[in-house]
Amino acid sequence: MAGLHRTNGGGRVDRTKRLSFTFDGKAYEGFAGDKLASALLANGVHLVGRSYKYHRPRGILSAGAEEPNALVTVDRGRGRTAPNLRATQVELYDGLVAESQNRWPSLAYDFGAVNSLFSPLLAAGFYYKTFMGPRLLGSNWAWHKIYEPLIRRAAGLGKAPSLPDPDRYANRFAHCDVLVIGAGPAGLAAALAAAEAGARVILCDEQAELGGSLLSEWSVEIDGVPASSWVDEAVRTLAASSRVTLLPRTQAFGYFAQNFVALAERLTDHLGNPDPAAPRERLWQVRAKEVVLATGAIERPIVFPDNDRPGIMLADAARTYVNRYGVRPGLRAVVIAACDSGYAAALDLHRAGTAVAMVIDPRANGDSGLAGSVRAAGIEVQIGATVTATRGSQRVSAVQIGRAGTEGRASTGEWVPCDHVVMAGGWTPSVHLFSQSRGKLAWSDDAQAFLPSAIAPGQAQRSAGACRGVFGVAAALDDGFAAGRAAVGREPLGRTFKVTHDITDFRGIAGSHGAGARGSKAFVDFQHDVTVRDLKLAAQEGFRAIEHVKRYTTTGMATDQGKTSNINALAIVADHLGKPIPEVGLTTFRQPYTPVTFGTIAGASRGDLFDPVRRTPCDAWAQAQGAMFEDVGAWKRAHYFPQAGEDMHTAVARECRTVRSAVGMFDASTLGKIEVVGPDAAEFLERLYINSFQKLGVGRCRYGVLLNEAGFIIDDGVIGRIAADRFHVTTTTGGAARVLHMMEDYAQTEFPDLKVWLTSTTEQWAVIAVQGPRARDVLAPLVDGVDIGATDFPHMSVKAGRICGVDARIFRVSFTGELGFEINVPADFGADVWEAVWREVQKHGGCAYGTESMHVLRAEKGFIIVGQETDGTVTPDDVGLGWATGKGKRDFVGMRSLSRPDMVRSGRKQLVGLLTADPKRVLEEGSQVVEGLRPPAGTPALGHVTSAYWSEALGRSIALALVADGRTRIGTRLNVPMPDGDVAVDVVTPVFLDPKGERLNG
Amino acid sequence: MRFSLFSLARQALGGHARWPAQWRSPEPKAAYDAVIVGGGGHGLGTAYYLAKEHGLRNIAVVEKGWLGGGNTGRNTTIIRSNYLWEESEAIYELSVKLWETLSDELNYNVMYSPRGVMMLAHTIHDIQVFKRHVHANRLAGIDNEWLTPEAAKDFCPPLNISPKLRYPVLGAALQRRGGTARHDAVAWGYARAASALGVDIIENAEVTAIRRDASGAVEGVETTRGVIKAKKVGVVAAGHTSVLMGMAGVRMPLESYPLQALVSEPVKPVLPCVVMSNTVHAYVSQSDKGELVIGAGTDVYTSYSQTGGLHVSAHTLDAICDLFPTFRRMRMMRNWGGIVDVTPDRSPIIGLTPVPGLYVNCGWGTGGFKATPGSAFVFAATMAHGEPHPIAAPFSLERFTTGRLIDEAAAAAVAH
């Protein structure tokens, strides 16, 4: 397939390995080492995409990550499609399937191109000025119903995959002495220097092959060998060192504080048949002692009328395709050279057999050192000329040459036929990562570019080579080597590399070279179809800050983030406003440098690994029993235990009935547990909780309520005094970590005078609650060393003892209103003890119950759940817990706030019970409580239903609610308005069952 | 020049050469009746309503950088009003009503797109909280409805409702009138309309001091473009409020945090609505351009740096990939940060300050964009009359002394 467009030899492709691929369904061939772009060009395919707004035919502009036009979707089968990939980066493999985007029905005959007919209307910001009527339908109706859907359908590039991504992604953290970003001449030299000094080096580069611009050089020799061979030797040297990590196909995309750099490595996308189990990409999070930025520079297009036709390409890209890939993009080229790379391209193309019709240099005093060589090759050079118009529908066919500075006027210059136009507008240093690291940039008149000036505090880095304006192979090598030495704290050796055929003039020109005649368009941002006229219109309409221009015209906001367009846009706006470029400003560089796959950033964090699951020691048993689970914090808690044929309602009714009539067991292991120890432990709790603890006897328990300093309930739990200086504190399941942190805060910073130590014991204890009239009978045969009889072990007490031969803390507490115990055993014994208790429970006709029944049973008793009855705005008095406040306490956390005006006003919401007039009707939690019937919209609510259940014990529904002045409303009837009508409710005290607490005694 | 398809067509014939500047850029005058500090949507809107509703024409907006360059231009543009407390419902619903006619009001297409905002419930607690919202909103006359997981998927086809999810979707609250708008257009539209009413918009003027007379009352501001006198000064500066109020000796209950957002590369329409999940920390919609617009949480520490850690946006992408497994191969195109000013109860502060003549509108935290029109409307009334607009009154600075907080976050466990 050495067709018209392949050179006869040379380049770094492997001509012995042919690869077949398809583009838009048509089969082509390329070589191993090709990019999709080079392979397409080798087949004479230039038209590869359609532009965003006008759907103009577009070709391949560049040879790298900066590509704005050649975006394709690569389809690897089910769920493995990837839209918006740059053909210039996609490595060819056998069987690759690529599709063009943003066209219908086909790339060559795209219906969307009718947009071009309306293009005079589609000027910058046109959508802000129209699509608003007609008023009759409401000013927004037409936009939302008609225009927006049309615009949405027309916009967008590729299609998102329609199936879940089956691939996996890896993640690695790494440390190194020197991270070198970019493996061109500066980066390779820096890595060599740092490695020579024995440093741990990571060298990354976005390309498949290390070498950067050196891979595109043909005639350059370094230290007596061709650049390409020098690269091979340098890479061999680096690879041989165990302290060097080479990362090709790895883009450094984010530079964060303190030398923290994120890299995205592509692992399998270049393979024809990757192992489906292998990770597709890997995120590297590197903390480097020193960073060397060797990120190079990007060539700028030249802004002339209709500069977007397929076949028009950057000079650097043309050189890369010819020299590196052995591809002649065209047969007859015109070169527009505003710097040396254009002249070098002319020579390279000429050598490779492309007829170079003409080199034109738009600089009035353009005088390249290479002009002589170009002329010597028989190529005409015109200085002070430019292109004033182009022709060609799906490929450029001719350009018109005119004098520079004829902006806006039709030119009468000669038409030069060609199928390839090469432009060298000058080079923009890639300062993206430097800027991301919050380094300061300064405009350099000399370089006509923004260059790094001050490094941000906390970053240890240096830039080397073209990214700091040091151009040319020799200078970049020397600069990189010195930077590598400096990064490891060594003096520069003064080493210089001997380089031949180097080029040194990269400055070029920026801005517009003529908007052209009416009907033509001089593009600045190719992907977003932003023209010189758009930029000028924005400035004319008062958008003078460059950020405003960017947002109004959308220049620089496409997937290439303006890599080829930003400086031209800035120069055009500056020129229009008559201001120097630095006064117009520079838009901010943000990560990522190039787009990064969501999956790469998310890594393995999916499914159960999204958030670690916490399970109790009794969890496996519950699973085996067929329990249904609910998420509470990170825990999985058994929600209910359905038996055959039971739904949740019948299961919960059965569980509740069994607990009240016999006995039930419940896994309370998720409750937070904190061991509070020390001579001042009681005083400490006294200051934290609203309750009194000083006088709590050893072996006794108290229900503790914890507020924040604002006076609102944030946690509660039973606290047992194990010894004079030792308390067993329990917290809510969700609040455990928060409460411990808060306790530590007070212990360490507010009350450092108190001798108290805190230890989280949540996972140390498995907790089994046994509740019901037969609870004591269940436990009696299992315990030893402890009397659990009624007299010796009253309600709200705690004892150390043994159960099933295991040391245990046994609490006599009840969250159901029944005779109850909570057994704490070391977690490792939890499952065995649970099984033993379960056997006893079964003997007494008992059951296991889940969180839903627990909620019902406690609601029947009017016990609150923090987070359900409370919502961060509720005080102890609001929920009827004023009684728990220690008498005569001077202070506790939140106490002062309870006397603020709003806390003592009337009208606060108070906890009450609600009974529906229809006992079968269970209210909906969250429903609103009002006074009158059929409240009109806007009626203020008196409060809301916090809990509502079917109570099996009462044979009717019950509810708890927070209602304004609720306690004074007891005995009255209120209304809960629902979509299907009002529900009458009677306000009652919030204790529905056994108000005297007689059931606690079994 | 009025914007319309007709004027656009006529200008197109003339090569668009005659479009005037959308707002004037005058030199600052020595004195104004009122000065608004902060040229974001809230500040520009305040100036607009002061001029339009209250007849004040001698007004300036001073902005230290470019209009809309703060949180107005950095947010994820979510609009909704399904808040829990009646005070919040009032101001956010006023906003939604104003959004519905804002393009017409300003003669500027702000692209309000009521495509529906869906908030996902992943736990039983979430269900209780969201149903409480639904019932409260229904009583207030604000649309908000409960969807089963299947109904949520019907409304948003790419949503993963598999029960095997780490936090499965158990249902959702949907506000159909919620949606998005074009953030920059809001700032520009208000600026253009205010300028047309005579408001002076002064960019690149950073306030360096707030001047007070012998009685302590405000008499003007010092800026990098000179001293500007005014008896009424309204500070509408989001993350920078503490610094500005400090110039007048007023301490604020505010902390400024970085808030990150990101967009994907544009793709064809794939996500028809806004989806929010507080439990797994993800907010996502698709812009008209085709980008997925994704909001992350705030970083944990206060900062004015407009950046944040990778781990914060990574956490959000974890959640997005779990909820939308088809988005996993999509690519992040741009990530940025704003500075959000957060109050202790996560509700804004709108009103008078201890300094006579000094007004403040701040504390919108992560949810200010949606409130832009309503906030500006009630703040303008407050400044015009020297007393709080009834809807603004509950959002006074005094509430932190009395304890009458409006705590959406604690009550709802829902970020704004």
Next chain:
Amino acid sequence: MLLITCPYCCTARPESEFRYSGEAHIARPLEPATVSDDDWAAFLYMRTNPKGLHAERWRHIHGCGRFFNALRNTVTDQILKTYPAGTPRPGLGAPAEGGR
């Protein structure tokens, strides 16, 4: 991901080991009952929120568990000094520590 030097562990560790705990040097009144509503509100809610140097509390929650204070520039996020809780806010005469 900031690097923070715990003044007890004397080593720089990633931010994920720490928990931020707000502005430092706001002491809880010793006798809250005697404090006015305004002063109590100031203690609870009023914060300096400076653009620049900020004295703030961190806890090495996944390390030694202890609280300490840091001086951080809120514009650059650079941590200039860390010091134990309960010690006064230091000047910055000494060479910067914490972070790089």
